[in-house]
Amino acid sequence: MTAQTRLKKKEGLQASSGVRRRKLADRIATIVVTTGGVAVILCIIAILVFIGVETVPLWQGVKSELASSFFLKESPECASYSLDTPDAAEFPFLVSGMDEYREIGFVATKDGGLYFLSLENGKVIKKEGLPGLGEAEIISSYVSQNNSLYAFGTDDGRIIPLRTGYGVSFSGDDRVITPRVTEDTILEVAESPLARIAFEENDDETASAGAAYTAGGELILKTVARSRGLIGGGKTEEASHDLTPTLDGGKVTALEIDKPLRNLYVGTDNGMVYRYNIGNRQNPELLETLDATGNRRIPVTALGFLLGDRSLVVGDEAGDVSVWFEVSDPDSPGGKVLKKVHELPPFALPVEDIVPSSRDRSFIASDSGGNINLYHATSEKRLTELKTDGPGVKSLSFAPKGNGILAVDGAGKLYDWNVSNPHPETSMSTLFGKVWYEGYSKPEYVWQSTGGTDDFEPKLSLTPLAFGTLKGALYALMFAIPLSIFGAICVSQFMHPALRNTIKPVVEIMAALPSVVLGFFAGLWLAPVIEKIIPAVIILPVVLTLFTLASVFGWQYVPRGIKGRFREGSELFFLIPVILLGVLVSLGLNAAAEVAFFSGDYKSWFYDVLGMQYDQRNSLIVGFAMGFAVIPIIFTISEDALSSVPKHLTAGSLALGANRWQTAIRVVLPTASPGIFSAVMIGLGRAIGETMIVLMATGNTPIMDWSIFNGFRALSANIAVEIPEAPHGGTLYRVLFLAALLLFFFTFIINTAAEIVRQRLRKKYGQL
Numbered sequence: 001m002t003a004q005t006r007l008k009k010k011e012g013l014q015a016s017s018g019v020r021r022r023k024l025a026d027r028i029a030t031i032v033v034t035t036g037g038v039a040v041i042l043c044i045i046a047i048l049v050f051i052g053v054e055t056v057p058l059w060q061g062v063k064s065e066l067a068s069s070f071f072l073k074e075s076p077e078c079a080s081y082s083l084d085t086p087d088a089a090e091f092p093f094l095v096s097g098m099d100e101y102r103e104i105g106f107v108a109t110k111d112g113g114l115y116f117l118s119l120e121n122g123k124v125i126k127k128e129g130l131p132g133l134g135e136a137e138i139i140s141s142y143v144s145q146n147n148s149l150y151a152f153g154t155d156d157g158r159i160i161p162l163r164t165g166y167g168v169s170f171s172g173d174d175r176v177i178t179p180r181v182t183e184d185t186i187l188e189v190a191e192s193p194l195a196r197i198a199f200e201e202n203d204d205e206t207a208s209a210g211a212a213y214t215a216g217g218e219l220i221l222k223t224v225a226r227s228r229g230l231i232g233g234g235k236t237e238e239a240s241h242d243l244t245p246t247l248d249g250g251k252v253t254a255l256e257i258d259k260p261l262r263n264l265y266v267g268t269d270n271g272m273v274y275r276y277n278i279g280n281r282q283n284p285e286l287l288e289t290l291d292a293t294g295n296r297r298i299p300v301t302a303l304g305f306l307l308g309d310r311s312l313v314v315g316d317e318a319g320d321v322s323v324w325f326e327v328s329d330p331d332s333p334g335g336k337v338l339k340k341v342h343e344l345p346p347f348a349l350p351v352e353d354i355v356p357s358s359r360d361r362s363f364i365a366s367d368s369g370g371n372i373n374l375y376h377a378t379s380e381k382r383l384t385e386l387k388t389d390g391p392g393v394k395s396l397s398f399a400p401k402g403n404g405i406l407a408v409d410g411a412g413k414l415y416d417w418n419v420s421n422p423h424p425e426t427s428m429s430t431l432f433g434k435v436w437y438e439g440y441s442k443p444e445y446v447w448q449s450t451g452g453t454d455d456f457e458p459k460l461s462l463t464p465l466a467f468g469t470l471k472g473a474l475y476a477l478m479f480a481i482p483l484s485i486f487g488a489i490c491v492s493q494f495m496h497p498a499l500r501n502t503i504k505p506v507v508e509i510m511a512a513l514p515s516v517v518l519g520f521f522a523g524l525w526l527a528p529v530i531e532k533i534i535p536a537v538i539i540l541p542v543v544l545t546l547f548t549l550a551s552v553f554g555w556q557y558v559p560r561g562i563k564g565r566f567r568e569g570s571e572l573f574f575l576i577p578v579i580l581l582g583v584l585v586s587l588g589l590n591a592a593a594e595v596a597f598f599s600g601d602y603k604s605w606f607y608d609v610l611g612m613q614y615d616q617r618n619s620l621i622v623g624f625a626m627g628f629a630v631i632p633i634i635f636t637i638s639e640d641a642l643s644s645v646p647k648h649l650t651a652g653s654l655a656l657g658a659n660r661w662q663t664a665i666r667v668v669l670p671t672a673s674p675g676i677f678s679a680v681m682i683g684l685g686r687a688i689g690e691t692m693i694v695l696m697a698t699g700n701t702p703i704m705d706w707s708i709f710n711g712f713r714a715l716s717a718n719i720a721v722e723i724p725e726a727p728h729g730g731t732l733y734r735v736l737f738l739a740a741l742l743l744f745f746f747t748f749i750i751n752t753a754a755e756i757v758r759q760r761l762r763k764k765y766g767q768l
Helices: 003-059 428-432 463-493 497-510 515-532 534-555 570-588 590-598 602-610 619-643 647-655 660-671 673-689 692-697 715-725 731-765
Strands: 063-071 093-098 104-109 113-118 124-129 138-143 149-154 158-171 174-183 194-201 207-214 219-228 234-242 252-257 263-268 272-277 285-291 300-305 312-316 321-328 336-344 351-356 362-367 371-376 381-387 393-398 404-409 413-420
Touching: 003 731, 093 138, 093 149, 093 404, 104 174, 104 413, 124 174, 138 194, 149 194, 158 194, 158 207, 194 252, 207 252, 207 263, 252 300, 263 300, 272 300, 285 336, 300 362, 312 351, 312 362, 351 393, 362 393, 371 393, 371 404, 381 413, 463 497, 463 619, 463 660, 463 673, 463 715, 463 731, 497 619, 515 534, 515 619, 515 692, 534 570, 534 590, 570 590, 590 602, 619 673, 619 692, 647 660, 660 673, 673 731, 692 715, 715 731
Parallel strands: 093 393, 300 351
Antiparallel strands: 063 413, 093 104, 104 113, 113 124, 138 149, 149 158, 158 174, 194 207, 207 219, 219 234, 252 263, 263 272, 272 285, 300 312, 312 321, 321 336, 351 362, 362 371, 371 381, 393 404, 404 413
16 A cells, blocks of 8 residues: 555545544534523423412412311300200300410300310310409490400490400420400499490500490490509599480491590491591590491491401491491591492391401401301402301401401300411402502502501502513613614614724623612712703703704715715714713703793692602613613614625615615615514513612602603512512512512513514515
């Protein structure tokens, strides 16, 4: 074999080895890229599944189960009554309650017996007599919302209040609960039996009030105020008022007093509710009379307060349940009136009792047929339905933690239900619709997740956040799209290649700026500066347009010899001093423009003439800052699309006599439109998902207002603000995950729509 042959064979082997290496490298690259792509897709799916799983409990509703039930009459210690009599007045059990751990129940009987018993088996743990009852008989009873204050009306005209308490101690690892009864001041109300009563005491126990409707048809209000001396002692002032003359006929069927001792509500058998101002203990007055049922033949049968004692729940004989609270009314002497705001799913039978939760806006109600409904006032939902075996529900109570319901039916059987109700305030209407919240004059979209008091009503509407997200993205794109797309046209079609190769990387470097830096810059420096020069900002586009047109017109008269000294496309740099001069002129005209167009004070003019309020951190600032962050993305992709247009199209257009501007607008721009549209959509997705700029450059006010001078709150910024303080697994926590899911769907829908439009544009202009 000759040396030449050996050399060729060696070269062939080397070439074959190189091909194999390339194929192996291609195979490895294919595997790596495919694996990476699949991994990215799986990660996105996993994130979506995790977010979805966290939001599922919001829609699962209430879970309830009967923990125990037993007959009270089977315990000889608890009751020695016969329940076979059909006379409801002979039913021995008046009120019931339980401790916060739902281990010990409390019942009171007509003979003044106070029984603490095990809720597991009904065994009596402790028995006491009602203090101060003496030889009198109990005619009526009343339970306060806190499930610890009880009052009893007697046949000799007295109201006897008492408090129950549960001391907790530990013996090793075992919890020991010790029930106790505390006496309170007895009120001497009238000399006749008290058929119905209401009693309440303020938080510091310095004042109390009792209202009673006697067997003789009198409505009596009794108030007590206690003052404490600095070194002990003090005095007690009592006042009694006969409110009977203020009733316009009808028999009193329900009484309720609020915790602050400001209002007394009286329901009657002719469907009316009377509201009295009892804040002035010496001179209570009738504030308003309400037609609560809409029919004088339908009596009001039950009244109750929601948490906070500002919303009144009314139940009637027709089974209707409604919620009333004060709303603004300029025609009212007090400026506010009580109005029916929420109507809840009704019963088929008359409502007998209403008991609110001490944790949220939920409450339970019962009817004469033994049905019990758990409602939530804000969402207007019936969360669950329960049923007793006996005739009617004679006593009803809500667990202090809202996790249980205790009821005694007409047969003397006690029921203890477990209730799991973690997210009662969430529904499609509360999360995305208008809701009439307590204290508001009309239904509104509101996000306000926390408040200063325990009786705060959560407002978790995602609509203002979605609105704010779109608003911020819109103003950012209004600033970014014209600058980036026209800049891309200018750089790709009119600028010298050497200049284009310098400018494009510089613009791309802008994308590397951290958004937190842009937000910090916009919120702390730009916003105060813009606030001082708003008139100049408003006239700036007009001034720049005039200066630019003037400079372009003047450039036509520059001698050709001078123009020829400049590289083609570099003449655009002469606009830089023109633009700077326009900015300086606008700033110089700021004060004059404010006087000429805004009467010397643009903020007052905006408010008085346009009804707009100027916030320092507003949508205009976000438009500048977020637009600055979006410009590099749109510019880069648009410039690539414009530069990728086949040269034969531009050459043909120029050869047919079109100038460069006509070619750019009528040939190049339509051909590159799929890429430009993709750039805009990617920029929109970037703006929707932006967090730090929106967080730092706006006031984070979740309002629905298109005004460019107002702030907003976006979904992403809201998640960043709220998630550190949201209790794990709570309603707010899960609603924030729902906001993240909504943000995901926003991006998904936008990207899907963008791809569909891009493909159609590509198909339309790809044949050129």
